[in-house]
Structures are given as structure tokens and as C-alpha cells.
Amino acid sequence: MKLLVTGGAGFIGSAVVRQAIRDGHEVVNVDALTYAACLDNVAEVAEAPGYAFEQADIRDRAALDRIFAAHAPDAVMHLAAESHVDRSIDGPGTFIETNVMGTFHLLEAARAYWQDKGRPESFRFHHISTDEVYGSLGPNPETDGQFTEDTPYDPRSPYSASKASSDHLVRAWHETYGLPVVLTNCSNNYGPFHFPEKLVPVVILRALAGAPIPVYGKGENVRDWLYVEDHADALLTVVQKGEIGRSYNIGGENEAQNIELVRTICAILDEKRPGNAAYAEQITFVDDRPGHDLRYAIDPTRISEELGWRPSVTLEQGLEKTVQWYLDNEDWWRALQDREGVGQRLGKAG
Numbered sequence: 001m002k003l004l005v006t007g008g009a010g011f012i013g014s015a016v017v018r019q020a021i022r023d024g025h026e027v028v029n030v031d032a033l034t035y036a037a038c039l040d041n042v043a044e045v046a047e048a049p050g051y052a053f054e055q056a057d058i059r060d061r062a063a064l065d066r067i068f069a070a071h072a073p074d075a076v077m078h079l080a081a082e083s084h085v086d087r088s089i090d091g092p093g094t095f096i097e098t099n100v101m102g103t104f105h106l107l108e109a110a111r112a113y114w115q116d117k118g119r120p121e122s123f124r125f126h127h128i129s130t131d132e133v134y135g136s137l138g139p140n141p142e143t144d145g146q147f148t149e150d151t152p153y154d155p156r157s158p159y160s161a162s163k164a165s166s167d168h169l170v171r172a173w174h175e176t177y178g179l180p181v182v183l184t185n186c187s188n189n190y191g192p193f194h195f196p197e198k199l200v201p202v203v204i205l206r207a208l209a210g211a212p213i214p215v216y217g218k219g220e221n222v223r224d225w226l227y228v229e230d231h232a233d234a235l236l237t238v239v240q241k242g243e244i245g246r247s248y249n250i251g252g253e254n255e256a257q258n259i260e261l262v263r264t265i266c267a268i269l270d271e272k273r274p275g276n277a278a279y280a281e282q283i284t285f286v287d288d289r290p291g292h293d294l295r296y297a298i299d300p301t302r303i304s305e306e307l308g309w310r311p312s313v314t315l316e317q318g319l320e321k322t323v324q325w326y327l328d329n330e331d332w333w334r335a336l337q338d339r340e341g342v343g344q345r346l347g348k349a350g
């Protein structure tokens, strides 16, 4: 397939681009190159014959029309977004502009292109979203359950509200105009090329720097952790085999409290790069994020039973690979540490 991937210079988008090229697809990577982007993430495929890069903003309709006409994609995989919850608390406007208005412009450009081509049913608009649209679960996996595709939307942060809005737009463009869409909502990703403001790289890099490792509140918040390469594999499965109009929850079957996750990373580092003291001694509890959702958990039954997809690694295996990657790729993360806001406490809401 020829895939138009938005946000392909970001963390998850770049994993999709690398995997798609390895699988023999053609890729047009459309990215505005915001603070969160890094073209080194796709360096391994930059010279591949099936790869093209277009620097463009998804809010720029004229640029999108030109890109659709020039590349004639078979499918869109839409990952471009503002993605950091803490930044959405400090500055929600960009989240509304990119995640809501950007998705609107991309849908309109895709619809015009699809209609011009005679409305082929084989076309796909795959919207990549998050489990955060469902809100927060109670603490007990036995009694409080997991998110299914039928869980009502209940977003609580500016980020998750903007993603929920974009999901609604995508469903509406299917119902109203017949655009052949699929949606996915996935849990927290981690893995290589994760921007150094997100929890897993923050823990690794603070530990290596001998600095306090910040944990919000008491570290009791629970997330389901998904290795980014497993996520890329799931997304490529859904864009090819997913049923039109349907959404799929994607999880790693790896629920963990933040404090457990942080302690596991510290223990892996103790093995791989022993210091004078255990890295866990650097853990420091800090003021919680306002409106911090307590627990997210994914029921992955639909994608597993209908499309035969399962995650390939456990959390321990994925963290082991991730820590090793950060130890081996110091040049990559050092170059990003000077970017605006990185290393600062964001999202305290005054």
C-alpha cells in the first residue's frame, strides 16, 4: 500500500514509518516538525526508494490538497498531534488547533481526494487515538473492569478532550459522507525514540544523571504499557484488515502502577550500569498532576479475536530493550534535551 502517515517524525509515527517500509509499503511522511519531532527517528529509511517526506502542517488545507494530489495514497494513518498531557494543561490552545482543527482539515482533504477518485471502498482513513478518551477507572481490576470499545467517552484533560473531539469528527465523516474510516485507541506507549519529556525516558535519563527521579503523587496511578513496535505492528494490521467504521482498543496486557514501573526501570539500570547506590534511592515524590486519572486498562479482546493481533513482549522484556536503547543512543537524547520545556516541571496549572 501507499500510506500517507501524519506525524511520522514523532515517537509512534516514526515506528510506523520504519515498520511499514520494512514490510514493503510505500510511505509519505507528513510532519510539521514541531518541538516533539526528530528526523533522526526515520534516518534508517530516509534513503529507501518507497519513502518520501513532506514538511507540512495538518492545519494547512492547501498543502494537504497538494500532497494528496502529488502522492495519491491508498490510505491515511493519522498520528500527528500534540501529545503531552502536562503541556495541554499549560497551553490547551495548540491542542485544540492541531488535534481538533488539524483533524478536521485532514478529513476534508481526504474526503475531497477520495470523492475525486470515485469513492473507492478500498481507501482507508485510519485515526490513531488514545485510551485517555474513556476517562478514569477505579483501582480494582476485578471489580472496576477495563475499557472496551463501548465504554462511554469521559475525557478529563485538555489533551484527552481534544483527542475525543477528533474521534467524534472521524466517526461523523464516516456516517455523514461515507468516508471509509477505522479508529484505534491505545494505551501508554514506551520504547526507542521516546521524546525525553515522557515518563519512561525521564526516569532513565534522570537516573543516569544522578538527579532526583520525579514521581507524581504517590505513584499509585495505573497505566497499561504497550511497547511501541508492537503498537506499530497493530496499527499496520488494522489499516489493512480492520472493518470499516469500527474501532479497536490496543493494549499491552501490562497493567502497572507508576511506582512499580519506575522501580523496574531502576532495577534494570542497576544491572546494566551499576552505580554507587541503587538508582531507586533517587525516587522523589512530587505534587500530583491536576486531574490525574487514576487507572487506565484496556480490554484487547476485539483486536485479538477479530484481527489475530497480540503484543509480542511483556513489560519487563520491553523495558529491558528500551533501557538498552537509551544506553546505546546517548547522542540522540542529548540533542533533544535543549528543546523548549524539556527537563522542566510542566502542567501544575498554577
Ligand SMILES: NC(=O)c1ccc[n+]([C@@H]2O[C@H](COP(=O)([O-])OP(=O)(O)OC[C@H]3O[C@@H](n4cnc5c(N)ncnc54)[C@H](O)[C@@H]3O)[C@@H](O)[C@H]2O)c1
Residues within 6 Å of the ligand: 006, 007, 008, 009, 010, 011, 012, 013, 030, 031, 032, 033, 034, 035, 036, 037, 038, 056, 057, 058, 059, 078, 079, 080, 081, 082, 083, 084, 098, 102, 128, 129, 130, 131, 163, 185, 186, 187, 188, 189, 190, 195
Ligand atoms: N505516546 C503515547 O503513549 C500515545 C498513546 C495513545 C495514543 N497516542 C496518539 O498517537 C499519536 C502519536 O503520538 P506520539 O507519542 O508519537 O506523539 P509525538 O508528540 O511524539 O509526535 C507527534 C508528531 O506530530 C507532529 N505534529 C504535531 N502537530 C502537527 C501539525 N499541526 N501538523 C503536522 N504534524 C504535526 C510532530 O511534529 C511530531 O512529529 C498521537 O495522535 C497521540 O495522541 C499516543
